Amino acid sequence: xxxxxxNYDADAEVADNATCTYEPFEKTQMLxxxxxxxxxxxxxxxxxxxxxxxxxxxxxxSNPTVDAFEALKQTWKDALLSWQQVCFxxxxxAAFVILNNQVNIYPVGTDKINNNINLGVYNLDLADNNDAKxxxxxxxxxxxxxxxxxxxxxxxxxxANAMTYLTDVIDNINYWSNYILTEWTGSYKDSFKSNSTSExxxxxxxxxNLVNGLxxxxxxxxxxxxxxxxxxxxxxxxxxxMPDRVECYYHQxxxxxxxxxxxxxxxxxxxxxxxxxxxxxxxxxxxxHVGATQNSNSLSSVINSQIDEIIExxxxxxxxxxxxxxxxxxxxxxxxxxxxxxxxxxxxDMMSALGVIVTYQDNDGD
Amino acid sequence: xxxxxxWLHKLTFxxxxxxxxxxxxxxxxxxxFLSTLRFILNGWVYDLYIQPSYFFTYLGFDWVKPFDLYGxxxxxxxxxxxxxxxxxxxxxxxxxxxxxICFTYIxxxxxxxxxxxxxxxxxxxxxxxxxxxxxxCSLDTYLGFTSKQEKVQAWSINxxxxxxxxxxxxxxxxxxxxxWLIEAQPLRNWxxxxxxxxxxxxxxxxxxxxxxxxxxxxxxxxxxVFILINNRFRIYGYAMVIIFHGLTAVMFPIGVFxxxxxxxxxxxxxxxxxxxxxxxxxxxxSLKSKNTNKGQINSPILPKRSTGIILSIYISIQLxxxxxxxxxxGDLFWTEQGYRFSWRVMLIEKAGYAQFFIHHPxxxxxxxxxxxxxxxxxxxxxxSTQPDMILQFAHHLRDEYSDTVIVEANGVEINIKEPKVxxxxxxxxxxxxxxxxxxxxxxxxxxxxGFHHKDWILKNEK
Numbered sequence: 001x002x003x004x005x006x007n008y009d010a011d012a013e014v015a016d017n018a019t020c021t022y023e024p025f026e027k028t029q030m031l032x033x034x035x036x037x038x039x040x041x042x043x044x045x046x047x048x049x050x051x052x053x054x055x056x057x058x059x060x061x062s063n064p065t066v067d068a069f070e071a072l073k074q075t076w077k078d079a080l081l082s083w084q085q086v087c088f089x090x091x092x093x094a095a096f097v098i099l100n101n102q103v104n105i106y107p108v109g110t111d112k113i114n115n116n117i118n119l120g121v122y123n124l125d126l127a128d129n130n131d132a133k134x135x136x137x138x139x140x141x142x143x144x145x146x147x148x149x150x151x152x153x154x155x156x157x158x159x160a161n162a163m164t165y166l167t168d169v170i171d172n173i174n175y176w177s178n179y180i181l182t183e184w185t186g187s188y189k190d191s192f193k194s195n196s197t198s199e200x201x202x203x204x205x206x207x208x209n210l211v212n213g214l215x216x217x218x219x220x221x222x223x224x225x226x227x228x229x230x231x232x233x234x235x236x237x238x239x240x241x242m243p244d245r246v247e248c249y250y251h252q253x254x255x256x257x258x259x260x261x262x263x264x265x266x267x268x269x270x271x272x273x274x275x276x277x278x279x280x281x282x283x284x285x286x287x288x289h290v291g292a293t294q295n296s297n298s299l300s301s302v303i304n305s306q307i308d309e310i311i312e313x314x315x316x317x318x319x320x321x322x323x324x325x326x327x328x329x330x331x332x333x334x335x336x337x338x339x340x341x342x343x344x345x346x347x348x349d350m351m352s353a354l355g356v357i358v359t360y361q362d363n364d365g366d
Numbered sequence: 367x368x369x370x371x372x373w374l375h376k377l378t379f380x381x382x383x384x385x386x387x388x389x390x391x392x393x394x395x396x397x398x399f400l401s402t403l404r405f406i407l408n409g410w411v412y413d414l415y416i417q418p419s420y421f422f423t424y425l426g427f428d429w430v431k432p433f434d435l436y437g438x439x440x441x442x443x444x445x446x447x448x449x450x451x452x453x454x455x456x457x458x459x460x461x462x463x464x465x466x467i468c469f470t471y472i473x474x475x476x477x478x479x480x481x482x483x484x485x486x487x488x489x490x491x492x493x494x495x496x497x498x499x500x501x502x503c504s505l506d507t508y509l510g511f512t513s514k515q516e517k518v519q520a521w522s523i524n525x526x527x528x529x530x531x532x533x534x535x536x537x538x539x540x541x542x543x544x545x546w547l548i549e550a551q552p553l554r555n556w557x558x559x560x561x562x563x564x565x566x567x568x569x570x571x572x573x574x575x576x577x578x579x580x581x582x583x584x585x586x587x588x589x590x591v592f593i594l595i596n597n598r599f600r601i602y603g604y605a606m607v608i609i610f611h612g613l614t615a616v617m618f619p620i621g622v623f624x625x626x627x628x629x630x631x632x633x634x635x636x637x638x639x640x641x642x643x644x645x646x647x648x649x650x651x652s653l654k655s656k657n658t659n660k661g662q663i664n665s666p667i668l669p670k671r672s673t674g675i676i677l678s679i680y681i682s683i684q685l686x687x688x689x690x691x692x693x694x695x696g697d698l699f700w701t702e703q704g705y706r707f708s709w710r711v712m713l714i715e716k717a718g719y720a721q722f723f724i725h726h727p728x729x730x731x732x733x734x735x736x737x738x739x740x741x742x743x744x745x746x747x748x749x750s751t752q753p754d755m756i757l758q759f760a761h762h763l764r765d766e767y768s769d770t771v772i773v774e775a776n777g778v779e780i781n782i783k784e785p786k787v788x789x790x791x792x793x794x795x796x797x798x799x800x801x802x803x804x805x806x807x808x809x810x811x812x813x814x815x816g817f818h819h820k821d822w823i824l825k826n827e828k
Contacts, residue, residue, distance in 0.1 A: 025571060027562060237724070237731045240776040289571075290558045294799030302799075344719040344792040348750070348800045352717030355559040 025289040030281040031193045031206050033271055040189065041274040042086045042264075043181045049075070049082040050170075050177040057170045064157045066149050073142050079173070080104070080135045080248070084260035086180075087221065088268065091213030092192065093183035100221060101130045102176045107245055108136040113165070120161045124172045133169045136248070141166055143250035211283070211356045215346050218265065223339040226258045231325050231332055241329070243322035252320035259314055266307045270300075283354070292353030299349050306342045313338045377524050378677065379670055381517040384502045385640035386633055388455075390526060391499035392647075393629045394490065395453025398465070401622040402446050411442055414479055418742050420762055421476040422755050425815055430474040441468050452494070455504020457511070459495070466491040477755065478748045482711050483623035486533055489684075490630075493529065497522045503644050521677055526633050528681065531591040533627075536688045536709035538587030545699065545714075546584065550576035551796045552715035553583075560617055586610050594634035607631050618712065694819055699795060700826040702752050703819065718750030718793040718803065722760065724767050725786035732788075735763060751793050753804065753820050760787045760810030787811040801827060 056075040060068040083104055090100065109131040116122040116132055124133045131137075141162070144152065156163045184192075192206050228234055230245040246254045267274065271282020284300035292299035313335040317324050325332045405411070415432040423430055432438050445468040451461035470488045473479070499522075500506040501515035545551040554576040561570045569575045586606060593603030611624035632640075668676070691704030698705060699714045722735040737746045740762065749755040767785040774780065786809045792800035801824075808822040 025558065025561060027559075234734055234736070236772065236774045237726045237733045237780055238774045238776055238778050239731065239733075240774065242775075290555050290797065292555075292797040292799075294794075295801075296799075299797070299799065344800045348717040348719040348792055348794050349797070352715055352794050353555070353797045355556060 025286065027207060028193060030271065030286060033280040034210070034268070034282060035189055035193055037273040037280055038268055039089060040184055043184055045274070046082045046086050047177040047181045049079040050174045053079040054170050054174050057167050061163050061167055064153050066153055069149050069153050076135070076138050076142060080257060081260050083135060084257050085264035085274070087261060088214050088217040088265055090217040091209035092188055093180055095213060097176070097179070099176060099180060103134040103173050104136060105131045105134055106136040106247055107131070107249065108140050110140055113137055113140060117159070117161045117165045124168060133172050135173065137169050139248045140250045145250065207354060208356045211351060211354055214265070215351065218346060219343050222261055223343060226254070226261070227332070227336050227339055230322065231336055233336060241325045243325060246321045249322055252322070254321040255314060255317055255319050259311065262307060262310055262314070266304070269303065283350070287350065287353050290353050292349065294345065294349055299345070299353055303342070303345050303350065306338070306345055310335070310338045310342065376520070378519065378521040378674060380520045382520045382523055383637045383641060384498070384515055384518045385637055385644045386523050386635070387497060387499045387518060388503045389640045389643050390630070390633050391455065391494065392453050392503070393632065394494070395449050397622065397626050397629055398487070399446065399449035399453065401626070402442065402449055404622065406442055406446070411438055415475060418476070418745060420740050422478050422745065422749070422758050424474055424477055425817070427474045430471060432475045441472060444468050445472070455500040455506050458500030458504060458506050462491060462494045466495055478745045480706055481623070482709055483626060485707055487626070489529060490526070493525055503647055521673065523633070525677065529684070530630060530633065532684050533709050534587050534591050537711055538584055540708065540710045540713060541580070541584035541587060545796060546580050550580045552713070553579050555715055555797055563616065594631060597636065600634065604631065696823065697826050701820065701823050714795065715797060716751045716793060716795050718791060719800065720750040720756060720789055720791040722763060722787060722789045724763060725788065726780060727782055750791065753823050754815070756789060756791060756804065757810055757813060757815060760789060761815070763787050764811035785811060795826065
């Protein structure tokens with residue numbers, strides 16, 4: 001390593017007039033940093049928050065009081081926030097089991113939930129029950145319309161099936177958070193860190209997986225799912241708002257989850273440590289390394305300021321988002337435009353800069 | 367006769383040993399067999415020809431369809447069989463025709479999959495249909511289906527050399543541009559992803575390496591043919607061929623192309639070299655042919671004059687087609703007008719993002735199109751940066767929405783006759799940043815496809 005550094009210095013003087021600065025860039029170092037300092041700690045936290053959720057659920061079920069119920073709601077919220085920090089790791093083990101569909105699909109199937117509870121017989125592993133489980137099922141169960149906390153406590157006390165369903169749903173989330181952490185801390189971690197040596201950043205390499213997963217999740221689940229769909233941007237010609245499509249429709253609080261996902265994505269792109277926020281080697285450095293620009297600014301800074309703009313525009317909105325898209329549509333439109341503008345920056349500029357290829361097919365660069 | 371005329375006459379009609387042609391036939395057949403087998407085993411028949419619901423056909427070839435799973439499988443089956451028959455020289459004439467038709471038909475299905483090396487294979491197989499490559503060392507002669515022949519007219523070997531020369535020299539000429547030579551793009555970017563390569567990985571982070579590779583690549587393409595035709599330097603030239611194509615094979619996902627070129631350039635080797643190979647093959651196969659029908663060059667099917675005219679037409683087309691881009695205004699890499707079929711390989715790094723809109727016939731409302739509903743990721747990627755494909759997809763959307771009545775989720779009924787289709791497309795060339803690519807206001811459904819200049823492409827604001 002040191003020898004290389006010395007060699008590099010000698011050659012760097014030759015290339016001194018170059019427009020870009022030339023620091024040696026080790027992809028494996030970046031992957032190691034992202035893995036050890038973001039992905040594993042974030043999944044660890046996700047799992048811990050779900051264990052806490054599970055504990056408060058047992059607390060509530062053995063002693064159903066309003067206090068225990070409020071504690072349960074708080075741990076639910078914490079766990080869902082921790083999901084926002086890992087949701088865009090949409091590749092590898094998470095993509096294999098389509099983790100997003102296992103834990104956070106909406107709109108939630110309330111009829112299906114009530115049906116399952118009434119029957120008392122259900123199989124949460126079936127894909128058909130994906131919209132009857134996960135955090136959004138809890139959103140509904142813990143915030144049923146027109147019911148106070150006391151009403152909820154009474155409901156769960158008087159309905160054993162509902163209480164069982166509640167804990168089953170939480171157990172199911174727990175199963176997945178444990179599964180994903182085990183996969184990552186097990187074999188996947190090492191293959192992720194090392195699997196970058198295939199031809200360029202072709203499909204199957206870690207960088208391609210990471211970037212494809214990030215771009216897909218941002219475009220489809222965050223931009224479209226969290227804002228675009230409820231706003232009606234994808235609802236045909238009339239673009240009629242679809243307020244019930246917001247995340248956490250029943251909790252009537254969606255924005256903290258959106259903001260959390262964007263902030264976490266920002267950290268992840270910049271290679272920041274999950275726990276300390278300390279900056280490390282990330283996709284931003286990689287983009288700088290290849291000298292990617294956008295309107296003569298560095299692409300990494302353009303992406304960072306676009307994310308700042310998203311945070312600023314979303315910051316001007318008020319919860320419940322389902323109401324805001326009706327009464328304050330122009331502001332939501334602005335936030336959506338800011339979210340939309342990031343898509344070409346990521347899908348065209350970033351993917352191109354990082355040499356990420358979308359398919360296995362041969363390519364001769366035209 | 368002037369000297370040039372004499373020289374051309376000699377290049378065309380002098381008698382040459384058939385050996386180079388025979389070796390070329392055998393190696394081509396084997397390469398195509400492996401390449402087709404690889405394609406099938408990778409599952410690409412399904413991914414490329416069954417899975418997509420829409421195909422970007424070439425202008426004038428809209429009738430080319432992939433059929434169903436059985437149809438396309440049959441095509442690939444015939445293709446695979448014909449490669450073996452070509453290598454063995456078994457029913458050679460029919461096999462080469464079958465190969466050319468099947469291969470070209472498959473390539474014409476979807477321009478998403480256009481690769482220069484597929485075009486090269488189409489051209490070579492087109493030529494092979496007319497060449498007497500089965501007149502020695504083949505099952506056809508062994509079984510007595512055709513007469514043996516030791517000599518062929520020189521054009522049948524030289525046309526293959528010409529084809530190789532066209533590939534290399536035009537590839538070299540296309541590199542003589544500002545981006546490649548002065549900015550070392552796109553290698554400047556691409557090489558930086560290669561720092562993990564064994565041995566040479568460390569070199570890839572330096573700008574110097576990008577310039578070295580760019581300039582060396584351009585010089586290689588421009589001059590390799592001249593080195594290969596020279597008896598004295600040929601062996602060094604071939605070493606360069608192996609190094610150059612070997613490097614590209616390691617660094618870029620370009621499939622079998624490097625190997626096809628490494629094998630095909632053997633055509634430049636001496637007659638003796640090829641005779642030795644033929645003798646070696648015949649030594650392995652101890653079977654003695656019963657066919658004693660051994661002849662001079664069969665009286666040519668065509669008189670010399672016709673052969674000359676047909677060859678000059680083919681050669682002219684090959685020389686002019688790559689230059690057609692000169693007829694279009696604007697930056698070639700940005701507009702890609704006249705880009706295909708011109709041996710521009712690994713020249714640009716381009717990425718795009720396209721959002722299409724269908725407009726409400728009366729009010730200003732527009733519906734966003736999700737490209738994923740119609741296109742595979744690869745199709746979407748290729749379409750987003752290529753204007754003719756953007757137009758085709760817009761027309762496809764127009765056809766999908768023409769004369770339809772749409773009932774929206776809120777019960778509103780919309781009657782569409784001739785939909786207006788627009789697109790907001792952002793393209794980034796050489797990682798300079800994505801910018802608006804085409805006029806976002808233009809109604810693409812009203813624009814005709816064709817070879818005329820696409821004036822709705824915006825300027826590449828640098």
